[in-house]
Amino acid sequence: MRVLSLSIALALAAGLPGLAAPGPALKYAVADLPAALRENAHAVIRRQDEQLLVKSAARTVETTHRAVTILDEDGARWASELVYYSQLNSISYFRGAVYDAMGRQLRQLRSQDIRDISLSDGFSLASDARGRVADLSQPTYPYTVEFDYEVVSDNPLFYSTWRPQPVEQLAVEQATFKVLMPAGMALRYQEQQLPAGTAQPKRTQGSQEVYEWQVHDLAAREEETDAPPLAELTPAVYTAPAEFEVQGHAGRLTSWADLSRWTYELNAGRDELPPAMKAAAAALVQGETDERARIRKVYQFLQANTRYISVQLGLGGWQTFPASSVAANGYGDCKALTNYCQALLGAAGIKAHAALVRAGSDEQDIRTSFPSSQFNHVILCVPLTKSARPDTVWLECTSQTTPFGYMGGFTGNRHALLLLPEGGRLIATPRYGASENRQERLTHVYLDAAGNATATLRTLSTGLEYDAVSGLAGLELAEQKKHISRRLTLPNFTLTKVGYKHTGPTAPLPGITETLALTLPALAPPSGKRLFLTPNLLSRLAPPQATVGERQADVVLEHAFTQQDTLQLHLPASLHAEQLPTPVQLTTPFGTYHSQLTALPDGTIQYIRRLVMPRTRFARTEYPAYLEFRRKISAADKAQLVLLKTDA
Secondary structure (H helix, E strand, O other), rough: EEEHHHHHHHHHHHHHOOOOOOOOOOOOOOHHHHHHHHHOOOEEEEEEEEEEEEEEEEEEEEEEOOOOOOOOOHHHHHHEEEEEOOOOOEEEEOOOOEEEEOOEEHHHHOHHHHEEEEEEOOOOOOOOOOOEEEEEEEEEEOOEEEEEEEEEEOOOOOOEEOOOOOOOOOOEEEEEEEEEEEEEEEEEEEEEEOHHHHHHHEEEOEEEEEEEEEEEOOOOOOOOOOOHHHHHHOOOEEEEEEEEEOOOOOEEEOOOHHHHHHHHHHHOOOOOOOOOHHHHHHHHHOOOOOHHHHHHHHHHHHHHHEEEEEOOOOOHHHOOOOOHHHHHEEEEEEEHHHOOOOOOOHHOOOEEEEEEEEOOOOOOOOOOOOOOOOOEEEEEEEEEOOOOOEEEEEEEEOOOOOOOOOHHHHHHEEEEEEEEOOOOEEEEOOOOOOOOOEEEEEEEEOOOOOOOOOEEEEEEEOOOOHHHHHHHHOOOOHHHHHHHHOOOOOOOOEEEEEEEOOOOOOOOOOOEEEEEEEEOOOOEEEEEOEEEOOOOOOOOOOOOOOOOOOOOOOOOOOOEEEEEEEEEEEOOOOOOEEEOOEEEEEEEOOOEEEEEEEEEOOEEEEEEEEEOOOOOOEEEHHHHHHHHHHHHHHHHHHHOOOEEEOOO
């Protein structure tokens, strides 16, 4: 035995294979993953434990432990972790490790691996301004990353939202969410799409009430065309306080009126203007009797004399700079500029109300059924008191270029919370539907006998269609041509003229007219005596991809629009239409479509196409009918015009 012990000791000292000292236990071996969780997944959450500890109305502590197996390059986003912090939120610890496919630890996260970055987004009302980010990416797949961190918050207006499956093609092996509340403090929460058995019975643990939810074995979801946002379809628990305190400012949050009242009181008394500015605002509208014109003059003054600067310091995420500060300095954040505009309007004899909104062109509307802090921006609501019918002007006070009264895709089509001393209510911002979001194009094409052409295009875009092209007017010509060339779906063309003209300031909706001139070589190359041309040059609608298997989600058409195309094809005397495609008329709950070619008396061929798509939602069982509607449009859009040479 003594000889054997000596041999082992020598082997250990020499580091012989198979006789090394025991290392860390294996964790998260990929072979242990059920096959069902790997299917259609780029990554799998092996274990995710989130806990919200509410210590008081003024402080919370959030802890997170997450281990994710990354199966391929498309899942690599999970290899990095970003933890937010600010003056009101501090990071207690931030740890991590990475494991190979066998479950062997490759390395631990080191302090030098963690970068500190700025997170200012340019418009936020209340947002963490900084973050710490760590990246444990590996060159070989699969591998597993593990992160642990804790954040202590003195801004308990925001409680946790639990979304164990936040993106497509992510499976979940096990995830838990726990909330610990002090005795006597109520937790407000709203559940969504929870599998049976997710919610655990509430229990008492010492002086705390414990709420807990658990899920396991959630297969990866695949994205479906025109489906609702995934946040609506997957399990979630939304939480919010019933009472809170931020830097000594206490409030309740059991209704929208509560949040409105607290925010209003936090900013009350900060709208006082210097006497000279009051007088200037009154003089600005002197003699103007039209209410809307008075508001426009004040708004134009604001745009010409202020600029946006973000403020993200502690309570400054909620409390505005005084209006006198903006008057003196000429800048402010969204709260300050909105407050300043409100004060200017007040000096001009016009009542206005600030309103909280969730801004962003890709943002969904708030959950109106769950009063909580869901906002990131402030805008101004100006009720018209002298209008023949109830009407409202909405103002975006942070932009020097946004047209008067226009919310667009940034804050339109959603709800905002009015800030009133007695407590406000949710109110809808302007709605932009098919009649507002228009694209009207008139095209003249001059074709020669060899099939070459020149063309002029005049396109008016209004509403949300305006959003997509309005910025082009301010670019240099070379940049304009780059953007236009990427947008036009033509095989071969040269731009010879570009022009833009905005609609007048009194137009009911902002609009811009784009005028282009093109040369189109070989637009309709001859084939014997005939030339073939697709009259729909620029508005062809591709059919959506059919769902593989049974459709799972409802169909949501978010963007309503109207497309109106008129094309006049001017032909030489040697060409005439041999055959005109049959007119197409489609009328469905999903939209309406019409296209028709007509031979005019002077030999010109006129093509008219009109497509109207509403903002709507319908059951998944209607998806085949919707697909058929789109297929018919696609077929009609590709219909060819046959031209015959008469001199051949």
